[in-house]
Amino acid sequence: MIASMDLSSINPVVLAAALMVAATPILLAAIGELVVEKAGVLNLGVEGMMITGAVTGFAFAVATGNPYLGMLAAVAGGAGLALIFALLTQYLMANQVATGLALTLFGLGFSALLGQGYSGVSPPRTPRMDFGPLADIPVLGPILFRHDPLVYVSLIIVAAVWWFLRYSRAGRILRAVGENHDAAHALGYRVRLVRVAAIAFGGACAGLGGAYLSLIRVPQWTEGMTAGAGWIALALVVFAAWRPWRALLGAYLFGGIVTLQLTLQAAGWRIPVEYLAMAPYLVTIVVLVIMSSGRARRTLSAPGSLGRPFHAAG
Amino acid sequence: MLRLERRPQPSRTWVWAAPVLAVVLTMLAGGVLFAALGKDPVAAIRLIFWDPLFSQQFAAFSRPQLLVKAAPLILIAIGLAIGFRANIWNIGAEGQYIIGALCAAAVALAFFPAGPVDARFLGLEFTMDSAPSRWWLFPLMIAAGAAGGFVWAMIPAILKTRFNTNEILVSLLLVYVAEKLLAAAALGWLRNPEGAGFPGSRNLSRFPEAANLELIPNTGMHWGVVAAIIAVIFGYILLHRHMLGFQVQLAGQAPRAARFAGVAPARLVIFCLGLSGLMAGMAGMFEVTGPARMITIDFNAGYGFVAIIVAFLGRLHPVGIVLAGFLMALTYIGGELAQFTLGLPSAAIQVFQGMLLFFLLALDMLSNYRIRLTAREVTP
Missing domain, CATH: 1.10.3470 (ABC transporter involved in vitamin B12 uptake, BtuC)
Incomplete structure (x- = not known):
């Protein structure tokens, strides 16, 4: 456990292993949002979908005694909330920014309501993956091969999204819809349907990311436990320049900062805990600034229709 | 088939009717929520x-x-x-x-008064006689x-x-x-x-x-x-x-x-x-x-x-x-x-407030679009 370390005993192997765990929830949320934005939709409700996933996952896992059923419930919870967003923005033409905010405000309240009576409850444990002898390789074993299944699932999702966007026909259609929805519509692609599917996928990933927090990382339910992770995931998509592998890199860099910050806290660093706890948010802001300014900006490839409403005229 | 047609100008009636209707709908949905609780x-x-x-x-x-x-x-x-x-x-x-x-x-x-100004023993909650009014x-x-x-x-x-x-x-x-x-x-x-x-x-x-x-x-x-x-x-x-x-x-x-x-x-x-x-x-x-x-x-x-x-x-x-x-x-x-x-639960009110915004955003469609009933379109 990181919590019982002092500064002299900071162990790079433990740090690297903890980094992957710290990164996984935002990685999941970010890869989902990346697909949504690739389809040309900006869903600012990631935080709300994450916390909804955190609570539905927790409640189901506790009720059934099975963490995997909980994770499925989290996927359903996140996707369900996302479908409200899809209905409002794609069919009722509501403003995407405002609807995303509404999703977050609603999700925070809804999760607090559902989560009543769960504080202090321990969820069923998620067993670690058993890689047999691989886990005993020095250094690499503890870093890479002793995690819970979701860490690997998140990596598989990243790879799958990369393949999907790059090589599959459906992925190309999704990108076309995101780059220029009028042209895609003229070509006969069903813009709204593609977007609804992308939004639901984004919600499912965010929900799973939330469940990772409540079932594995913490593991406990507390009100508002996502603490801005959804917003950081949104920033991560910008950092990643809408590329899946860069989202992975960004998430792990970010996980490193969080882990280091927690380690310093535990080691009794002289800076008060509250200031150290600002680090993740400040780092995210600095990264956003670097990515959006100057030369870096030219390499950004924001989808052309991002955030613009689509209404087939005539 | 229902079809949305963009209004050239937002409907003034609906701009103001939408929030009222949203509040009514939120009360109904909130009632359902409270009943569920x-x-x-x-x-x-x-x-x-x-x-x-x-x-x-x-x-x-x-x-x-x-x-x-x-x-x-x-x-x-x-x-x-x-x-x-x-x-x-x-x-x-x-x-x-x-x-x-x-x-x-x-x-x-x-600027909190430095000296002891507690005068409770005199039956007063507070006195500031010594300091000039700031x-x-x-x-x-x-x-x-x-x-x-x-x-x-x-x-x-x-x-x-x-x-x-x-x-x-x-x-x-x-x-x-x-x-x-x-x-x-x-x-x-x-x-x-x-x-x-x-x-x-x-x-x-x-x-x-x-x-x-x-x-x-x-x-x-x-x-x-x-x-x-x-x-x-x-x-x-x-x-x-x-x-x-x-x-x-x-x-x-x-x-x-x-x-x-x-x-x-x-x-x-x-x-x-x-x-x-x-x-x-x-x-x-x-x-x-x-x-x-x-x-x-x-x-x-x-x-x-x-x-x-x-x-x-x-x-x-x-x-x-x-x-x-x-x-x-x-x-x-x-x-x-x-x-x-x-x-x-206090969170129920938060949900209530969130729902209000959902309904409002949904109903706003009515101020920007007109719903038309049309025959199913034939693709030319």
Whole structure:
């Protein structure tokens, strides 16, 4: 456990292993949002979908005694909330920014309501993956091969999204819809349907990311436990320049900062805990600034229709 | 087959009917929610929307609360609405509110009377005979609160204009930073030295020169309410009678046209974010010196976020915002009543407020589009 370390005993192997765990929830949320934005939709409700996933996952896992059923419930919870967003923005033409905010405000309240009576409850444990002898390789074993299944699932999702966007026909259609929805519509692609599917996928990933927090990382339910992770995931998509592998890199860099910050806290660093706890948010802001300014900006490839409403005229 | 047809101009009827209908639908959906929670839905809705104003038992306490709760919401929402009209999204008002409160409290505590002024043994709560009256302290604190909120909002504003960084994400992330600063202050540099080590600052209501007291007893009228009234008038003049308001509108609806008309986008970003930050900071100042009485770890009650709902519900129009502000204040007060008497969880009110925004956004479709019933289209 990181919590019982002092500064002299900071162990790079433990740090690297903890980094992957710290990164996984935002990685999941970010890869989902990346697909949504690739389809040309900006869903600012990631935080709300994450916390909804955190609570539905927790409640189901506790009720059934099975963490995997909980994770499925989290996927359903996140996707369900996302479908409200899809209905409002794609069919009722509501403003995407405002609807995303509404999703977050609603999700925070809804999760607090559902989560009543769960504080202090321990969820069923998620067993670690058993890689047999691989886990005993020095250094690499503890870093890479002793995690819970979701860490690997998140990596598989990243790879799958990369393949999907790059090589599959459906992925190309999704990108076309995101780059220029009028042209895609003229070509006969069903813009709204593609977007609804992308939004639901984004919600499912965010929900799973939330469940990772409540079932594995913490593991406990507390009100508002996502603490801005959804917003950081949104920033991560910008950092990643809408590329899946860069989202992975960004998430792990970010996980490193969080882990280091927690380690310093535990080691009794002289800076008060509250200031150290600002680090993740400040780092995210600095990264956003670097990515959006100057030369870096030219390499950004924001989808052309991002955030613009689509209404087939005539 | 149903088909949406864009209206050339938003329907004036629906622009104002949508929020009313949204409230009605939210009451219905809220009733279902309360029933699902095992509470009598009619009693709960009545307790939230009727009893705070008209019940014999509660109204005497609740009515003044209406002004207390509505004032910060309205003050913040007016600032936000001006930005939203120009498509400039300050969603970090909660952070600016916290920083405003911190700055104001810091100024007040810096001038806290040094000597022992406790005169309770004389039967007095407080005496300040020895010190000359410091009438300037309260205005100075207002300025500090406004400046704090302004500076905090300038961070996303300058990052936006200099580096084109997304103001939505930056202003929101800064809320979390502000919350950590608040915790650091309550536990550290603003902690009450005579507070036996408990977190939280000195009680500012015991410091008459710095306290934001009720101006007329039992009305809830305090300086924050006065500020909110001024803000509403100011907002109305700015948006509807001033060139700047026209530019704001133009920038929101037709950014390209606005540029041709000589509207400098960067200056507009600075103006809109700065103004909304300043107003949120002032709201924080009036809150911490008045109803909240002191800095505590969680003194912020989410006004900065609920003000976003108020701005939309009020159609980004000052008069609408006043009405919406009172309505949201009512849900806060009624929610508390329902919590005490029915045991309704406080989170249920948050859900209720979120649902209201959903319904509103959904119904807004009716003001921008016309629903047409058409025969199934044949693809040419």
